[in-house]
Amino acid sequence: MRRRPNVLAGFGSLVWLVLVGLPLYVLLIATFRTRADYSTEGPLGLPAQWTVQNYLTDLSSGFGQDFLNTLTVTAGVVAIVLLVVPPLSYAIVRARGRATGWVFRLFLLGLAIPAQAVIVPMFYVISKTGLYDHLIGVILPTAAFCLPVCTLVLTGAMRDIGPELYEAMAMDGASPARVFRQLVLPMSKGGLASITVFAALQAWNGFLFPLILTQSESTKVVTLGLYEFQTEHGVDVPGLLSAVVLSMLPVLVVYLFARRALVQGLTGVGGK
Amino acid sequence: MTSLATSRGAAGRAARRTRPGAGATRPGFVWALPAAVFFLLFALTPLLLVVVLSFTSWDGIGEPRFNGLDNWTALIHDPVMLQSIWTTLLLTVLGVVTQTPVSILLGVWAAGRQRNRAVLSAIYFVPLLLSATAVSVVWRAVLDPNFGVPAELTWLFGDGNLLGTRSGAIGVLTFVGVWQFTPLHALIYQGGARAIPQVLYQAAAVDGAGRVRQFFHITLPQLRNTVITSMILMVVGGLTTFDTVLILTQGGPGNDTTVTAYYMYQKAFKGFDFGVGSAIALVLVVVATLISLVVVRVSGYDKMRGTTEGL
């Protein structure tokens, strides 16, 4: 059934395109201006003199280190999540007994705890345990706050595994570990991809925990780098905006190559 | 094996209560233990500690000392505290009111399978990829009254004093919220809209219902659960707004955009009054939980079954 073009929707989508596109355009174009030109040229015109110096300066002034730190945090968080969540979800879906049910409810409750609410005691605990200003001190709480959503998503994905498959394996006398390895994990690949992406994004874009729990140049993550760029005296705005662009590049790559997993990870929907 | 026998033997309700596939070898509680312990240690313990700390005075240098209800009496008499709650609620409501319609429209639009929509969607969702920090940094630069867009579009922005007034600053925060979060919610609505059976539309078309009618009589009612899910996310997100305030307005002008989460940060980590900071954090938890509960009850979200129903 062919429909006539939807003019209203077309117009609306154009408005949104401008709203999204304009700041992105200003952002991108500003990174190619020299610092002197930035304060004389308007934000909308093309630079009179194109330069990539801003990017080079960023890369040579410690932004590379920030990147490595963010990668470390992201990897650590993803590793923890992938280590503890699949067994938990498996237990929630398959285990008997009240205990696992309680754990699940506990995690649901955890969905409502905002990270800001626990930052003071977190700071207390982290500094008392000597983890202050260590990346592991950022990784642990960040991972903990990923758990509720990840559990919810993966549990959802595992619930969709047909009972007859479990029964077939039970007939063979498979142990829970074997069932987990040979049935559950392969069958919930979509869910695993989603929680990987979700956890990675949380870690990559995390700000509050690093802000409070680290202090050194050697433990600075990218988001913190952007924030500090902003608050020091005499900010070099094109340099700052180039740093923003650099910080989103890896996510952009994932977006291009693993768009569906990313989208599912973002919306917290179990993928199938 | 006895459970297998009963589940097979009993009919109807009894069989449904036991999970399908009940006969297979099952994992023990041990499988849940690592996650449970980890979560207990790093999320729930701090939550309990925040209660304890709210009855102490602690400046970060010495050890926390109990000071009874001092923090709480101070907060009750603190006009900024109350104002921060109102500001938080205002920003949350503004966020829901502005983001919901835009997200629904965008999501339903993007649900269409047309090629151009797919391509444009890819661009539309780019703000998703930016961290809140990056979003704030970019908007700070874009809205600068001297070097940003307001300097060129004076017909639209006037003198560009956007962050210098209460209404301006709140407007900016709301707008940046729309920019930042609409893509996420549009994605959720896109999923919801695609799940609507096409037959409904075909039937309506046969009845001669136009596009607008179809939208209001089929799409919106069918998206009801999605709206609730999305709104809950918006409310929780709105109540915990922090990064954008810290970078865009720093709570200013004056206290005009000091939301509760930022006020907690100010008291604890700028003023080194961690006791009062903890008390504010607790207020935030209570307010957030209460509002979430109300939204859940009113919407009937808790009655929904399954994991995908609300999405």
Next chain:
Amino acid sequence: MRSRLAAVTAVTALVLGTSAACGSSDSSSDAGAGTIHVLVYGDAGNKVEKQIVETFNKTSKVKAVLDTVPGADYQQKLQTVINSSRAPDVFFNWGGGSIQPFVKADLLLPLDDFIAKDPGLKDNFLPSVFNSAVIDGKAYGVPMRGTQPVLLFHNKKVLADAGLTPPKTWDELVAATKALKAKGVTPISLGGGDQWPTMMWFEYLYDRIAGPGLFQKALGGDREAWASEDSRKALDTLKQLVDSGAFGSTYDSVKFTDGGSPALVAKGKAAFELMGSWYYSTQQDANPDFAKSGLGYSAFPSLSGGKGDPADVVGNTNNFYSVLKKTKHPEAAAAFLKLMYSEDFVKAQLAIGNLPTTTNTLDHLDLSASPGYSKDQYQLVKAAPSFQLSWDQAYPPSAMTPMHTAVQQFFDGRLDADGFIKAMQALPTS
């Protein structure tokens, strides 16, 4: 499906791989005996701190390790570590209220013993500067960077075009703002979004009208000082200036820290800006041509009938190094502090545009990147009967946010004089 998963796994593998490669790059090498940790504010000025540490390590058995805390959160991070196992031995601070909580918690080493052994640790510094790290009669810090008095900067061309000269008196300043406004120029550029630049106007007006005593009294706990007649007069004078439109209307959207307010002056859109002496290097950095030929400066105008000496200055007296009581190497710390009046130190500071406050600075001023500017500043500070430390540095850190909020709200008209006085009276004093 397959390719998507492959992509995710690839990214994860990449992430995990890189992290394994750089897993243990921590800086927790505290175990090595015979080191003192020196904690400093991380910015461009670190060049000199690094150099001094190197100089120190050449001769000393106990080695100094320089740790930097980047960005504006220095005070917060300092408070965090100072009583922990990661506490430094020597640390950067602003004197005054910034170290008062630590003195109260008995964490800092009074330097009196050091000074008894080497009087130079006190006598080689300008007294008005040295005194801002003296608490309850005991010295707790040694100046370690440059002094930063607040000056009234201007765009020479804008003033000349309006037929004006730098104002010597308050009345001249007021007249100048009117003339500039009539010409369509914003008379005074103000980075109100940062809040502390607004506070500088309060600091100078209170000094000129009431003299330095009023603030000292208030800081000492006398809350009535804020309600005094002089206090009201200062607020009144300031209010008139704000209401006359001298600061334009968008100052609260403008920041100094992102280069906004200095650019207004450099581009000739505004005439004056009240700012610390680092303004010169800010302009040099962002608008080199303007800094070279177009940027002028003068002391804050005098105010007829005021009790304050027109030679008084306000600002950051200097930054200081303080020593923690629990340091294992007090002698090494003392030896390190001595370098702060060495010739090498003075020369290095001058070379990066800082103005040290040692008595021998005068001998080396020609080495400064801008000798004329440095000499004027040095004379200004040396001759000042009172050098008022910035209000937010003089008060304990917990007072900073409410103080900044109050000054901003007074400028916005959200607080009247009574409201401002009440807000200041509510500040914690110690």
